Amino acid sequence: xxxxxxxxxxxxxxxxxxxxxxxxxxxxxxxxxxxxxxxxxxxxxxxxxxxxxxxxxxxxxxxxxxxxxxxxxxxxxxxxxxxxxxxxxxxxxxxxxxxxxxxxxxxxxxxxxxxxxxxxxxxxxxxxxxxxxxxxxxxxxxxxxxxxxxxxxxxxxxxxxxxxxxxxxxxxxxxxxxxxxxxxxxxxxxxxxxxxxxxxxxxxxxxxxxxxxxxxxxxxxxxxxxxxxxxxxxxxxxxxxxxxxxxxxxxxxxxxxxxxxxxxxxxxxxxxxxxxxxxxxxxxxxxxxxxxxxxxxxxxxxxxxxxxxxxxxxxxxxxxxxxxxxxxxxxxxxxxxxxxxxxxxxxxxxxxxxxxxxxxxxxxxxxxxxxxxxxxxxxxxxxxxxxxxxxxxxxxxxxxxx
Amino acid sequence: xxxxxxxxxxxxxxxxxxxxxxxxxxxxxxxxxxxxxxxxxxxxxxxxxxxxxxxxxxxxxxxxxxxxxxxxxxxxxxxxxxxxxxxxxxxxxxxxxxxxxxxxxxxxxxxxxxxxxxxxxxxxxxxxxxxxxxxxxxxxxxxxxxxxxxxxxxxxxxxxxxxxxxxxxxxxxxxxxxxxxxxxxxxxxxxxxxxxxxxxxxxxxxxxxxxxxxxxxxxxxxxxxxxxxxxxxxxxxxxxxxxxxxxxxxxxxxxxxxxxxxxxxxxxxxxxxxxxxxxxxxxxxxxxxxxxxxx
Numbered sequence: 001x002x003x004x005x006x007x008x009x010x011x012x013x014x015x016x017x018x019x020x021x022x023x024x025x026x027x028x029x030x031x032x033x034x035x036x037x038x039x040x041x042x043x044x045x046x047x048x049x050x051x052x053x054x055x056x057x058x059x060x061x062x063x064x065x066x067x068x069x070x071x072x073x074x075x076x077x078x079x080x081x082x083x084x085x086x087x088x089x090x091x092x093x094x095x096x097x098x099x100x101x102x103x104x105x106x107x108x109x110x111x112x113x114x115x116x117x118x119x120x121x122x123x124x125x126x127x128x129x130x131x132x133x134x135x136x137x138x139x140x141x142x143x144x145x146x147x148x149x150x151x152x153x154x155x156x157x158x159x160x161x162x163x164x165x166x167x168x169x170x171x172x173x174x175x176x177x178x179x180x181x182x183x184x185x186x187x188x189x190x191x192x193x194x195x196x197x198x199x200x201x202x203x204x205x206x207x208x209x210x211x212x213x214x215x216x217x218x219x220x221x222x223x224x225x226x227x228x229x230x231x232x233x234x235x236x237x238x239x240x241x242x243x244x245x246x247x248x249x250x251x252x253x254x255x256x257x258x259x260x261x262x263x264x265x266x267x268x269x270x271x272x273x274x275x276x277x278x279x280x281x282x283x284x285x286x287x288x289x290x291x292x293x294x295x296x297x298x299x300x301x302x303x304x305x306x307x308x309x310x311x312x313x314x315x316x317x318x319x320x321x322x323x324x325x326x327x328x329x330x331x332x333x334x335x336x337x338x339x340x341x342x343x344x345x346x347x348x349x350x351x352x353x354x355x356x357x358x359x360x361x362x363x364x365x366x367x368x369x370x371x372x373x374x375x376x377x378x379x380x381x382x383x384x385x386x387x388x389x390x391x392x393x394x395x396x397x398x399x400x401x402x
Numbered sequence: 403x404x405x406x407x408x409x410x411x412x413x414x415x416x417x418x419x420x421x422x423x424x425x426x427x428x429x430x431x432x433x434x435x436x437x438x439x440x441x442x443x444x445x446x447x448x449x450x451x452x453x454x455x456x457x458x459x460x461x462x463x464x465x466x467x468x469x470x471x472x473x474x475x476x477x478x479x480x481x482x483x484x485x486x487x488x489x490x491x492x493x494x495x496x497x498x499x500x501x502x503x504x505x506x507x508x509x510x511x512x513x514x515x516x517x518x519x520x521x522x523x524x525x526x527x528x529x530x531x532x533x534x535x536x537x538x539x540x541x542x543x544x545x546x547x548x549x550x551x552x553x554x555x556x557x558x559x560x561x562x563x564x565x566x567x568x569x570x571x572x573x574x575x576x577x578x579x580x581x582x583x584x585x586x587x588x589x590x591x592x593x594x595x596x597x598x599x600x601x602x603x604x605x606x607x608x609x610x611x612x613x614x615x616x617x618x619x620x621x622x623x624x625x626x627x628x629x630x631x632x633x634x635x636x637x638x639x640x641x642x643x644x645x646x647x648x649x650x651x652x653x654x655x656x657x658x659x660x661x662x663x664x665x666x667x668x669x670x671x672x673x674x675x676x677x678x679x680x681x682x683x684x685x686x687x688x689x690x691x692x693x694x695x696x697x
Contacts, residue, residue: 040521041526245549
């Protein structure tokens with residue numbers, strides 16, 4: 001233990017020392033931001049080319065230069081594979097002299113990249129990955145987990161439902177790390193508020209037909225069905241639940257739902273579902289202005305990942321400017337010191353563990369006749385303050401104390 | 403509720419019926435593959451992608467051309483079949499004398515290209531398609547609630563499978579087709595246009611995938627990779643049934659639907675694996691498949 005502390009302490013001292021020597025100015029005359037995303041796979045709509053566009057928009061809005069040096073954006077497709085992602089980032093660090101990495105959608109990729117970047121002391125600005133591991137067991141002083149995490153979504157969505165009297169829960173869980181973690185987080189919330197979990201099924205990833213599981217949920221007598229899955233699995237399971245009339249007998253609860261998925265489901269199937277989101281383009285003038293500009297460039301409506309990617313990049317560039325350098329340790333310190341504040345990050349702070357805590361929104365999915373256009377999908381019911389929904393800091397990840 | 407060994411018979415009935423529904427859907431999908439392999443010896447890996455194209459065409463028709471679900475059931479298979487004919491004529495024909503592996507790789511490439519194009523055009527999250535009004539709702543059977551649309555799937559799938567089987571096994575046209583498989587040169591000597599027959603058969607097999615795509619659109623996510631997931635299962639079914647056996651593909655489809663349904667009830671974690679387990683066992687003990695002829 002003492003040895004470990006010594007090692008950590010000397011590493012920090014070394015880092016600080018290095019900081020003092022190199023802290024001046026921009027390395028190699030450029031600030032390079034790499035955007036890692038899923039360009040053509042399952043998560044392409046969650047954070048793919050749209051995330052690249054969002055980062056580029058931020059750079060352009062910032063003026064294209066920081067401390068009189070040009071800012072460059074490069075991007076790559078990680079194909080949702082951790083080995084691919086970490087290999088590309090290693091190359092970026094070695095050859096491209098990258099200064100920060102943004103985007104990142106699959107948590108497994110994010111965790112692999114995080115290792116590389118922690119070693120290289122470069123900031124990682126996570127826009128779309130949702131695992132809580134980034135600020136718990138795999139936390140790093142160089143990670144800024146920007147948009148959301150699954151705990152915040154589960155908290156924001158489950159809490160009000162339990163309070164409203166949903167006492168018996170049934171889980172339809174995707175049978176892999178993500179689904180199980182989501183179920184654990186949500187179960188904690190359910191139990192903490194005195195409700196119970198009456199059953200659940202673990203469904204293999206990419207199952208097409210969910211009717212068997214819907215029948216099982218039906219016979220469980222649950223009054224709330226939690227979907228601990230995402231993307232196509234979520235869409236398929238919800239469609240089946242509607243078809244078999246499960247939604248007449250119990251409340252459907254999507255734990256991680258992106259706006260792009262809501263738009264992929266018939267309004268009759270998903271109307272009135274309550275969700276938690278970190279951003280909604282149609283919320284107020286500030287979000288509308290940004291969402292409109294984004295849509296002009298990219299052609300599609302932005303979701304929370306794209307908004308988060310923009311906001312994180314903006315904050316990063318502000319921190320580079322304030323720190324007077326693009327050196328990772330100094331920039332991270334500035335990012336945590338200055339409070340993020342833009343259309344996305346409200347009442348926000350980047351905690352010392354790397355969790356960006358900010359306002360989240362509890363929304364209701366609009367019915368078909370309430371929607372004025374294809375992007376008009378949510379009604380915001382409540383603003384949830386960050387402290388309410390994000391998990392408190394884990395002591396071992398409090399890098400300010402170390 | 404009475405239960406036996408912790409099994410609730412009422413719930414079990416429900417699972418069996420759901421299995422049968424999925425089975426009839428599998429039967430429909432594997433039928434197309436079985437025809438294409440059985441009669442043409444082409445391993446068509448693009449079948450899943452063409453199923454996806456069918457679902458997207460249904461959406462496009464409804465959204466932009468005013469083609470409703472019922473019309474789509476006719477128009478979409480025809481247009482997907484036409485795409486199939488183009489693929490056969492332009493891509494498969496030139497390599498028809500090569501090893502089967504070339505055809506497999508080629509069609510796999512076609513599948514990836516189609517998937518890429520649709521992801522590029524429509525994004526990865528998918529598109530909404532609702533159940534046609536006349537097929538909404540359902541009936542309470544006592545042991546479960548049966549949505550009308552699922553009942554429709556059983557009826558229409560079995561109807562299409564049955565008539566296809568009848569045409570191939572019992573009519574003169576079918577006899578030509580089968581003869582063409584046995585010895586195309588002799589058949590050609592009798593004045594039958596074998597290349598045209600091959601093209602049309604391929605088109606029909608592919609049209610079945612398009613048809614299944616339309617059937618799937620209201621209940622499953624209409625997304626670019628919807629075909630990739632199901633294709634592997636369907637291939638396993640064709641292998642279990644016996645590559646090329648038309649009746650075998652249909653019966654195995656139904657059987658696997660039921661086995662999968664029961665697995666979903668007793669041990670859900672294994673539900674996607676069970677079909678492959680059966681495949682391994684069948685290949686070990688009856689390599690030609692349950693209904694296949696020993697080579």
